[in-house]
Amino acid sequence: MVNSIVWFRNDLRITDNAVINYSLENNRKVLPVYIYDPSTSLGSASKWWLKNSLISLNKSLKGNLIVIEGEPSKILLDLVNKNNIKEILWNERYSKDDRSQDNEIKNIIKNHEVNFITFHSCLLKNPQNTLKKDATPFKVYTPFYKQQYQGMTYELYNYNTEEIDYIDCGHKEQHLKILDDFIKTEKWHEKLHDKWVPGEAGAQEKLKVFLSNGLNGYSEGRNRPDKQYTSMLSPHIRFGEISIREVAKSIENINTEDAEIFYKELVWREFSYHLLYHFPHLVDTNLQKKFNKFKWLDNKNHLESWQKGMTGYPIIDAGMRQLYQTGYMHNRVRMIVGSFLVKNLMLHWSHGQEWFWDTLVDADIASNSASWQWIAGTGADAAPYFRIFNPITQSKKFDPDGVYIKKYVHELKDIPSNIIHMPSDCDAETLKNYGLILGEDYPSPIVDLSITRDRALSAFKELSTEK
Ligand SMILES: Cc1cc2nc3c(=O)[nH]c(=O)nc-3n(C[C@H](O)[C@H](O)[C@H](O)COP(=O)(O)OP(=O)(O)OC[C@H]3O[C@@H](n4cnc5c(N)ncnc54)[C@H](O)[C@@H]3O)c2cc1C
The missing domain is CATH 3.40.50.620 (HUPs)
Structure with missing residues (x-):
């Protein structure tokens, strides 16, 4: 043997x-x-x-x-x-x-x-085998999806794990104790225990709950951080606790728009890996070289306010605090906080990438790098330079009653939904009636949205129109 x-x-x-x-x-x-x-x-x-x-x-x-x-x-x-x-x-x-x-x-x-x-x-497919007909890598998601993944079906392995035959090398119990020595538990980790169950059983449970509660309505609901439509499978998928083929297979025979949109999200992960494999410098270099001369700003105070969820923009602060408290942030909010960092604060996308890398339980080298380059407009198939998310409009649209904001920004728990998206637009007297003094209980906005938007537009436009 x-x-x-x-x-x-x-x-x-x-x-x-x-x-x-x-x-x-x-x-x-x-x-x-x-x-x-x-x-x-x-x-x-x-x-x-x-x-x-x-x-x-x-x-x-x-x-x-x-x-x-x-x-x-x-x-x-x-x-x-x-x-x-x-x-x-x-x-x-x-x-x-x-x-x-x-x-x-x-x-x-x-x-x-x-x-x-x-x-x-x-992965669903070996990235070496997902090239275009001319044998070059894809840079645009839609043809990648259509030519490589649309309509695919998946076969799972069928075996009995009870039949695995192990080599006995003794001292088994020592091996897990070693984990305590090299992965130190930090106080911050305690919060994660309340939220997640790492491992195969936890992953299977998440998939089961998603299929019965989240999938129906996913195509619209996935944009709502105040509701639970998404699967929360990302850390389980990142660590391979559930096979990505099994996740794809679970919706293969469901002919709804919700199932197709969910499958497309799984393929976004494949696309990120495709980019990582064929453009390995995705991790630390702008995919579009012209951005190498972009003059990012350097402002430690702004970066720290962003990291701590103290920007004065409630939806951003809720997202950044969700991240710090739970190791996770809703995808829609990841896009809003990302756009704010690279466009309104004009800080280099690598600051966001690093912070997410340290704090996300699903931190993934391909998805994190590709998404940050997408947000910054420096990547393949990236967001156009003029796409700057307005955090207030986004907040009103996707968290209309402020439920998500109130969950993570406790200072605003008594603020009514017509004010909560931008308390600084309200007069001090009214806010005081709700128990809030801006600048004391909750920060005033660290930048002006419209000024910083114009600044970003002209800076990015200059480069983006270059070939
Ligand atoms: C700036 C930024 C950084 C990100 N960093 C990561 C990261 O480090 N790791 C990570 O797994 N995802 C990352 N994402 C993608 C996305 O936000 C998460 O995959 C998603 O929020 C996970 O929640 P879910 O499992 O409930 O997603 P669902 O909506 O249930 O999606 C199912 C699965 O599809 C995959 N997926 C969904 N959306 C994307 C996407 N846009 N790109 C790649 N894969 C996707 C994930 O594996 C996810 O678990 C990032 C997005 C942004 C905008």
Whole structure:
């Protein structure tokens, strides 16, 4: 019998996982491993999620998961030698750094008579195979969707996880204790426990609830942060606790606009990975080079007010506080706060990308980078330069009664809905009657919307019209 390492990375599940399927079909004895590599940067919220997800995965694997901290090639080599390993199995990762690390590992270990067998279980399709007819990558979402994904159906793997045959390497209980040493719990994390259940069971529950409560009405409802229409699956998908094919399959036979729009959102994730794979510098460089000479502003006070949810614009402050309190922000609000940062404050999109990276439980290298470039207008298929979200109009439209605002901006809990979207438009006496003194209980707006809008329009227009 062949001994194989199953190296878990962004696929922390045992169901519908190509690697597990291969090991069962080929009667492998497996050593499931997770390597925590301190050189890869993970945000604080992601670390919390990862730790809890690994605890859950270990249960699914009947306590057989080995968790080790260190440099992956060294650790794998050591495990190969100690356990007579002949094969290493993994699902591919797609960022430039991950891909070069994987190639390096293959080079280091290939002299040890070990085979590498790799799969693509983290996406619906291998991004290498989603090129245009002329073999160049897509830069526009709609043709990408239509030519590559529309009408696709998905087959899931069918196997019995009870049949997984584990290599016994002892000291199992030590491995999870190690997690406490290298992923420190921060006070901030306590709040996340109230909100999320990382792991496969939590993911399945979210999908079930979404299919019965959210999907019907999703196409309109997904824009409403004051209601619960979206699936909240993003961190589960990010860590691969649920197979993306399983999510797509769950709506495959539902012929409604809601199901199609939801499927299209899953394909936005694929599009982000397509961009990341074919334009690896997406993470740190403007996709449209002309923006390299854009004169972003540098204002630490503004950045800090944005991060803390103290801008004086209630919908923005609600979003930023939702993020800090729960590790999540509604998609519509992500767009509003993003536009405010890059257009009204004119701060570089990388500030937003970094803050989201640290605080989102679903922080994802492809979706986060592509979305920030989209918002800034610097990316592929990006928002046009003149698209500047007006936070007040957006707030009135998508949170008409201020329910979302009041949930996160407690200072405004007694403010009526006709005033709540922009308290500073109201006179001080009226606000006082509702128990609010602007500048004391809640900040005055940090910038003027109309002045900063005009400033952004002329700055972006200059560059955007350049070829
Ligand atoms: C500035 C900005 C940064 C973002 N950063 C991330 C990120 O780091 N990680 C992340 O997963 N999403 C990111 N998104 C996309 C989107 O906001 C989240 O995927 C969505 O809010 C997650 O909530 P949900 O699971 O309830 O979504 P649903 O509406 O239920 O969508 C289902 C799934 O589709 C995928 N999806 C939905 N919308 C998008 C999108 N626009 N782009 C890519 N995938 C999408 C997600 O996997 C999501 O879980 C970002 C969006 C913006 C505007």
